[in-house]
Amino acid sequence: MGKRWISAALKAVCIITLTVWSIGPIALVVLSSFKEAKNIFETPYKVVFWPTTENYRTLYETGPEFFRGLVNSGLISFGAITTTIVVTFLAGYVFARSRKATHNGIAFFMLFIRMLPPIVIVIPLYPVVSYLALNDTHILLVLLYSSFYVSLGAWIMRSFIREIPIELEESAAIDGASLFQMIRMIIIPLSKPGIITVALFVFVFAWNEYVFAMIFTTSGARTAPVVIAEWLSTAEGVQWGTIFAASTIQLVPVMLIVLCLQRYLVTGLTAGAVKG
Amino acid sequence: MRHDRSHKWLLLPSLLLIIVFLAAPAIYVGWLSVHESTFGKQPVYVGLQNYARLVEDPVFWRAFWNTFFVVNGIAYGELILGLLVAVLIRDQRYGRPLLIAVILAPYAITESSGIVMWRYMLEPDVGILSTLISKIGFGTVAWSSDATATLALASLIAIWHHLPFTFLILFAALLIIPKEILEAAEVDGASRWQRFMRIELRIIIPAILIALMFRYIFAIRLFSEIWLLTQGGPARLSEVLSIYLYKETFQYREFGIASAVGWVMVLMSLAIALPYIVRMYREIARHG
Numbered sequence: 001m002g003k004r005w006i007s008a009a010l011k012a013v014c015i016i017t018l019t020v021w022s023i024g025p026i027a028l029v030v031l032s033s034f035k036e037a038k039n040i041f042e043t044p045y046k047v048v049f050w051p052t053t054e055n056y057r058t059l060y061e062t063g064p065e066f067f068r069g070l071v072n073s074g075l076i077s078f079g080a081i082t083t084t085i086v087v088t089f090l091a092g093y094v095f096a097r098s099r100k101a102t103h104n105g106i107a108f109f110m111l112f113i114r115m116l117p118p119i120v121i122v123i124p125l126y127p128v129v130s131y132l133a134l135n136d137t138h139i140l141l142v143l144l145y146s147s148f149y150v151s152l153g154a155w156i157m158r159s160f161i162r163e164i165p166i167e168l169e170e171s172a173a174i175d176g177a178s179l180f181q182m183i184r185m186i187i188i189p190l191s192k193p194g195i196i197t198v199a200l201f202v203f204v205f206a207w208n209e210y211v212f213a214m215i216f217t218t219s220g221a222r223t224a225p226v227v228i229a230e231w232l233s234t235a236e237g238v239q240w241g242t243i244f245a246a247s248t249i250q251l252v253p254v255m256l257i258v259l260c261l262q263r264y265l266v267t268g269l270t271a272g273a274v275k276g
Numbered sequence: 277m278r279h280d281r282s283h284k285w286l287l288l289p290s291l292l293l294i295i296v297f298l299a300a301p302a303i304y305v306g307w308l309s310v311h312e313s314t315f316g317k318q319p320v321y322v323g324l325q326n327y328a329r330l331v332e333d334p335v336f337w338r339a340f341w342n343t344f345f346v347v348n349g350i351a352y353g354e355l356i357l358g359l360l361v362a363v364l365i366r367d368q369r370y371g372r373p374l375l376i377a378v379i380l381a382p383y384a385i386t387e388s389s390g391i392v393m394w395r396y397m398l399e400p401d402v403g404i405l406s407t408l409i410s411k412i413g414f415g416t417v418a419w420s421s422d423a424t425a426t427l428a429l430a431s432l433i434a435i436w437h438h439l440p441f442t443f444l445i446l447f448a449a450l451l452i453i454p455k456e457i458l459e460a461a462e463v464d465g466a467s468r469w470q471r472f473m474r475i476e477l478r479i480i481i482p483a484i485l486i487a488l489m490f491r492y493i494f495a496i497r498l499f500s501e502i503w504l505l506t507q508g509g510p511a512r513l514s515e516v517l518s519i520y521l522y523k524e525t526f527q528y529r530e531f532g533i534a535s536a537v538g539w540v541m542v543l544m545s546l547a548i549a550l551p552y553i554v555r556m557y558r559e560i561a562r563h564g
Binding site: 011014015018019021022023025026028029032041043045086087088090091093094097098100103104106107108109110111112113115116117118119120121122123124125126143144146147148150151154179204207208209210211215224225226228229232233240243244247250251254255257258259262265266269270 | 280282283286287289290291293294296297298299301302304305308360361364367368375376377378379380381382383384385386387388389390391392393394395396397399402403404407436439441444445448493496497499500503504507518521522525526531534535538539541542545546549553556557560561
């Protein structure tokens with residue numbers, strides 16, 4: 001009996017450690033965003049306290065660029081999600097249905113491309129982007145983020161569309177349906193889980209992306225993560241309270257979506273990574 | 277099927293995006309790596325001179341070895357933690373969905389907020405963790421002045437961020453192990469530890485290899501964690517390859533050198549991915 005008790009206690013310790021490791025840092029920042037600025041580094045740290053919206057008010061008054069950043073993040077995420085879904089859906093459909101060697105070759109090429117480290121492309125891209133005056137535009141980040149997720153997206157779509165019985169299309173073809181009609185009436189409604197999966201991956205990436213947004217934007221299309229990072233590396237003392245409020249606001253939408261759609265994350269990862 | 281001819285048009289948008297934004301620039305970088313190039317000057321062919329300059333640059337080697345240690349630390353640290361957590365959750369009977377949600381949470385956090393969180397806890401003298409560490413007697417946390425500490429912290433943050441990925445892959449693999457095998461082993465008198473080491477671990481080896489490969493490839497790209505902690509400082513001691521590349525591009529405007537580093541990163545990634553690429557090629561060729 002004693003042994004079982006020990007193993008139960010050990011398990012409980014493991015689960016508590018895991019929880020603290022995983023959401024401790026997040027909870028700490030969210031909690032501290034409701035503390036008075038002067039109490040943020042108090043010792044001992046009080047978990048129970050009278051919450052104040054002081055930091056959020058300061059953020060509202062002194063950080064308009066953060067809210068513009070949120071709008072930019074939203075626009076860019078929306079653009080990247082739409083673009084990626086459309087192009088990867090079409091490609092995934094071909095990969096799922098075609099037996100042609102060239103199409104298999106292209107599917108393989110996409111897998112291969114995923115291995116390249118994207119930071120490499122900034123060397124030639126930066127001068128070209130400046131020349132075309134695409135610097136600091138939403139469209140550039142939309143196209144970049146979409147192209148980063150074409151490979152994974154097309155492979156996820158492929159695995160979902162493959163599950164749809166081909167007989168449905170065959171009988172529709174006999175009835176004289178065009179390719180466009182078939183895709184619209186049969187494939188799109190039946191591949192909704194695949195579409196949601198791709199949308200989820202792209203949203204989490206585009207909403208949170210830092211490196212390319214930092215390199216390719218200055219003010220007009222600057223995203224929220226870049227604004228937060230800038231505030232963190234300021235020379236004249238970090239305003240922790242304001243940053244906590246900004247981080248909290250930034251993470252709420254993406255956290256909610258990840259929690260609601262987490263089962264798609266699991267299927268998407270196994271479809272996109274394990275099987276290929 | 278009779279719609280086959282339209283297929284190539286459906287592939288076109290995806291291909292265009294990939295070629296314009298990834299394939300063509302990557303190939304151009306390869307070309308640029310054998311040229312001397314800076315702002316406002318025509319590139320001049322110099323052969324392997326850029327690579328020779330890299331080999332002679334101690335800062336490059338520092339960045340190379342930093343990358344080596346960080347990547348291995350992240351990949352294996354995540355693998356061990358991921359396995360522990362996957363087994364823990366697999367054996368958990370109650371509250372599993374809630375626990376999985378908890379584990380996935382860091383995946384939703386942007387890198388810059390992740391840095392905010394960890395810096396807040398480790399701010400010298402005042403952060404919750406740094407005061408705890410000095411109370412236990414490990415001295416002060418010098419993540420900003422000691423390059424080793426910077427790299428260790430960056431690895432820790434990267435592991436925190438990406439554990440959900442490794443966990444999900446390993447967890448999914450553990451779930452599909454047939455129960456009968458484990459039950460039979462139990463009947464034969466195998467202990468839990470033996471069952472794990474001799475049976476489960478062997479069955480999920482393919483998933484382990486895939487998780488490792490993807491983590492290797494993505495860890496080579498590590499940038500934000502170190503950039504937002506120290507920008508590679510002090511004295512360029514905590515740089516990794518991607519930061520070296522960034523600085524050569526945007527601070528020193530040595531596009532040829534930057535491209536050589538870029539090509540080194542590309543080749544490293546491809547070499548690591550080679551077994552996977554070959555396997556996928558065979559699978560595609562076989563099943564289509």
